[in-house]
Amino acid sequence: MAHISGEDRSQLLLLPDAVDDYVGPDNPVRFIDAFVDGLDLEAAGFHRVEPSDKGRPGYDPADLLKLYIYGYLNYGYLNRIRSSRRLEVETHRNLEVIWLLRQLKPDFKTIADFRRDNRGAFRAVFRQFVRLCRELDLYGRELIAVDGTRIKAVNNRDRSFTRANLKKDLQRIDERLDRYLNQMNEADADDAGGRVDSVAHLHDKIASLRNRKETLERHRQTLDDTGEAQLSLTDPDSRSMHSGTRVGVGYNVQIAVDTKHNLIAEQQVHSNVSDLGLLAETATAARENLATCEIDVVADRGYYKIEDIEACEAAGITPYVPKPDRSTAKRSGHFPKSEFQYDAATDTYRCPAGERLAPLYRRSVSKSRPGTYLLAYTNIAACRGCGLRQRCTKNLYRSIMRFENESMMERMADRLAARPEVMDRRRESVEHPFGSIKQWMGQGAFLTRRLANVRGEFSLTALAYNMRRAIDLVGIPALIAVAAR
Secondary structure, three states: OOOOOOOOOOOOOOOOOOHHHHOOOOOHHHHHHHHHHOOOHHHHOOOOOOOOOOOOOOOOHHHHHHHHHHHHHOOOOOOOOOOHHHHHHHHHHOHHHHHHOOOOOOOHHHHHHHHHHOOOHHHHHHHHHHHHHHHOOOOOOOEEEEEEEEEEOOOOHHHEEEHHHHHHHHHHHHHHHHHHHHHHHHHHHOOOOOOHHHHHHHHHHHHHHHHHHHHHHHHHHHHHHHOOOEEEOOOOOOEEOOHHHOOOEEEEEEEEEEOOOOEEEEEEEEOOOOOOOOHHHHHHHHHHHOOOOOEEEEOOHHHOOHHHHHHHHHOOEEEEOOOOOOOHHHHOOOOOHHHOEEEOOOOEEEOOOOOEEEEEEEEEOOOOOOOOEEEEEEOHHHHHOOOOHHHHOOOOOOOEEEEOOHHHHHHHHHHHHHOOHHHHHHHHHHHHHHHHHHHHOOOOEOOOOOHHHHHHHHHHHHHHHHHHHHHHHHOHHHHHHHHOO
């Protein structure tokens, strides 16, 4: 017997009467269609929602938004269709896209211009989907985990400069110039001749280094004029990240994840190299998105900043952030601050020798942190004759610095001691979306430049992640039913 054989490729075929026959009832494109049709695009900030009565008719923003959501939702190891050119290809060959756009075929420039012109509106679409998930009770709204990751920008490390790197590069150039000039002098003093080619080669090297030095000097002057710490040439808003992140030049992506189903409640992209100072902003926006008056937030020690903790408590957010070990006394072999017991009733510290240290003076933390003050606790008389002074300090007396509102940090430490499991929940929650976005969705680098564009791009990425999670949790019919309300 013969095997089952296929049809002749040159055989003419008749497609079914409706493209709708190719899209099943559980296909995600049916939810994308229903979700976007239920949005108020004008209120979200999209341009050209109302068609113009002049010129050639344009595409409906709803159709282009559907196309982008589809591209990000289906972006994975095999379907890399986030770019405008790949999306244009899909409109010609992909039956799901043909169904979704009703056979519209916008060119790649139209698709790219739509993303550029509506970059700020994608964030509103993300928040609309958060609201939809709230209606399905997919958010616990009790505990959120905040964390950040670095994603590569469209900027090579060779085109990014910091003050420190510029200083090192200029020093190296000066050293090489001195070496080459000495070699030139030696060649000029050589009466034997026969080194014309070598001298010409040195001339070329010296000219190249001087041109490079002029360029670096201009970059340093630009930093001096702008007051910035870094300069990126391809994408001016991107920054050189810490070497431990394995991202040369990129952006700092912050997310707040609800621990019930690991859904993202808030997301934002920053140019900050560090996470310090971003906790309150992220957690407050997440609380507002989840429409709750009070919520707990957990983050790692990289977010430990007293101003942020204070802002969280003022906004109805209970923070859980472990204290980093920044004690210089412990590293130098002296008594750490933890050996000094604070007495709130008397506002004094008891030192290891049993003496009382009272507040002596008050000072600002730094000019960059106005309104935050430290109190210095000391006992000069007791330190003079103390037998433990060599184990306590190298100075004449020991001072213990305490924030004016440090009691708030001590309360947080007590909360963490009572609930140590929240740190495990933090790790389990935030690693899921970051792992999915970078591995499953392939978001290892951004496609766009400048902070505003990158923020719009990641809003689509976070929206696609949440959609995929919601589809796995409740299914397409339930999502369509809520979207159609």
